[in-house]
Amino acid sequence: MTLDLMSVLVMTTLVVNVCGILFIVETLLRRDEGAGNVWALAFLAGMLTTLAYALWAQTPDAWWAIAVGNAAFVASTGCMWLGCRRFNGRRTGWGTALVAAAVLVAGGAVAIAGPEGGDWAGALGMFIPLIAFAAAGCIECLRGELQESRTAWVLAAVLGLQALFYVSRTTAFIASGPDSDLFLSAFGMVSTGFLTVTLTIVAVVVTSVLRATRAPMRGSLLSRAPGATHEGIVVEGVFADELRDLCERATWRSELVSVIAVRVEDLEQISTAFGTEVARTVTETWRTGVRRYAPSNALVADDGPMGLLVSVLVESPIHARRVAGVIYRGLFEDLGRVGGGVIPVVGVGVALSDASGYDSEALMRVAREAATRAATSVETSVLVGHDE
Numbered sequence: 372m373t374l375d376l377m378s379v380l381v382m383t384t385l386v387v388n389v390c391g392i393l394f395i396v397e398t399l400l401r402r403d404e405g406a407g408n409v410w411a412l413a414f415l416a417g418m419l420t421t422l423a424y425a426l427w428a429q430t431p432d433a434w435w436a437i438a439v440g441n442a443a444f445v446a447s448t449g450c451m452w453l454g455c456r457r458f459n460g461r462r463t464g465w466g467t468a469l470v471a472a473a474v475l476v477a478g479g480a481v482a483i484a485g486p487e488g489g490d491w492a493g494a495l496g497m498f499i500p501l502i503a504f505a506a507a508g509c510i511e512c513l514r515g516e517l518q519e520s521r522t523a524w525v526l527a528a529v530l531g532l533q534a535l536f537y538v539s540r541t542t543a544f545i546a547s548g549p550d551s552d553l554f555l556s557a558f559g560m561v562s563t564g565f566l567t568v569t570l571t572i573v574a575v576v577v578t579s580v581l582r583a584t585r586a587p588m589r590g591s592l593l594s595r596a597p598g599a600t601h602e603g604i605v606v607e608g609v610f611a612d613e614l615r616d617l618c619e620r621a622t623w624r625s626e627l628v629s630v631i632a633v634r635v636e637d638l639e640q641i642s643t644a645f646g647t648e649v650a651r652t653v654t655e656t657w658r659t660g661v662r663r664y665a666p667s668n669a670l671v672a673d674d675g676p677m678g679l680l681v682s683v684l685v686e687s688p689i690h691a692r693r694v695a696g697v698i699y700r701g702l703f704e705d706l707g708r709v710g711g712g713v714i715p716v717v718g719v720g721v722a723l724s725d726a727s728g729y730d731s732e733a734l735m736r737v738a739r740e741a742a743t744r745a746a747t748s749v750e751t752s753v754l755v756g757h758d759e
Contacts, residue, residue, distance in 0.1 A: 506534040633679045
């Protein structure tokens with residue numbers, strides 16, 4: 372079966388736009404912690420890409436549509452990478468600037484070539500950033516908090532496949548030229564359209580699942596005011612704002628800010644092996660326990676389905692580790708008394724402003740990473756993290 376270019380573009384545009392609209396609508400229905408918002412921008416840019424290329428296919432004189440499509444394509448892949456960094460709690464400031472610069476280069480390369488540039492004007496200005504951002508996104512999925520999710524491995528495979536495809540496409544473009552039989556049959560618009568459809572469908576499913584672990588439905592939170600708590604535990608967005616304010620005030624007095632992350636593993640396995648009632652009891656016990664054993668002036672917040680964050684001012688690193696130790700020992704004792712002796716793996720990570728600075732995002736990221744390492748460590752269940 373042979374498909375013409377316009378049919379493939381229509382199919383690609385339909386799939387990408389439907390997937391993008393579904394993801395964006397879901398974004399509006401959830402309280403996102405940031406990664407979902409960036410991924411929504413990626414899908415929005417992908418929608419713009421397909422529309423621009425469809426316009427170019429119908430109106431060959433609209434050479435500027437190639438510039439828009441190329442720039443939007445780079446923005447889409449770049450935002451996928453930035454969303455992964457945001458999910459892992461990493462800084463995105465320099466990354467955002469890098470993506471913006473790459474978008475300008477991709478669009479500018481076509482604009483410089485002008486109407487005489489042809490269908491493949493500025494192609495290398497698009498191919499190279501696509502390879503870089505897709506590869507960076509693949510690597511980001513295999514580190515930090517994303518590494519702990521098997522769902523993220525699928526996203527890593529998607530981005531890795533995209534990077535490999537564009538490495539091959541770039542090689543064929545340089546070696547054989549865009550008019551060669553090799554390039555047109557293996558890396559032309561038709562084959563690229565099929566790949567885009569497949570990767571888009573997988574990507575929207577994977578990112579939706581990943582976001583669901585972080586962002587509860589807005590309807591479940593409507594009954595609470597923006598700063599309200601549930602059983603003394605605030606939502607993550609409120610915690611981030613409060614921690615940012617605490618860091619700002621602590622900077623004035625050179626006070627030591629500590630963020631303690633508590634992660635509980637094996638809840639899914641416990642539910643499978645011992646039933647949902649036991650798993651629910653264990654969950655309620657560790658959530659209540661963190662609040663009970665944390666200092667009375669500490670702020671406790673949700674951090675996904677298997678984590679809690681605690682922020683508190685401490686006198687010294689030793690004091691911070693002591694506070695974390697009290698939380699861990701209290702949890703271990705409480706969990707030993709419930710659920711028929713079923714005790715999940717608990718990891719406690721500590722981040723300190725003297726090592727990570729008064730950057731709230733950095734403090735949360737370092738604490739999460741330390742808690743993840745502590746949960747898998749055989750030597751200790753409480754680790755003090757350090758920024759990279």
